Amino acid sequence: MNVEKSELDGVILIKLDCFEDHRGEYVELYNRQRYHTEGIDVDFVEDDISIATRGVIKGIHGDPVTWKLISCLHGKFYLVVINYDETSVNFGKWQSFVLSESNKKQVLVPPKHGNGHLCLSNKSIFHYKQSQYYEPARQFTIKWNDPKFKIWWPVKEPILSMRDER
Helix, strand or coil: CEEEECCCCCCEEEECCEEEECCEEEECCCCHHHHHHCCCCCCCCEEEEEEEECCEEEEEEECCCCCEEEEEEECEEEEEEEECCCCCCCCCCEEEEEEECCCCEEEEECCCEEEEEEECCCEEEEEEEECCCCCHHHCEECCCCCCCCCCCCCCCCCECCHHHHC
16 A cells, blocks of 8 residues: 555545456455554544446535545546635645546545546446545535636536536
């Protein structure tokens, strides 16, 4: 496992180890002891999966208390993480990552950061661990093309939910 800091404080890029042989591949997606050894001391309480098809953007969502550990189990997606902490000098700064089943990368997203993703393959499976149980009342949503954040997406007319369109 290789852990790198990103351009955003608290956001960490993780490259997982993969064992491959003539039978296929084996990847350990999470090992509490190894993550704690790397300084990632988050207690995760929920695992979720989001499945999308090419051209779908899901998010940008977040809340003030939840850590997320994001992985791509199948396909490929473009992930955007944005600092949404209004007290931070980095408020509004964002960074993008490409996660895929072949690159074996994860992104750790801290509280007060939003994340959204665009499916780049025919189908993608977005997996995330959360440090808090999902609570809709504390969620924030940022419109994918909000002009004040100037987020670049590799799509002009994405497929969106009603929530994400508003």
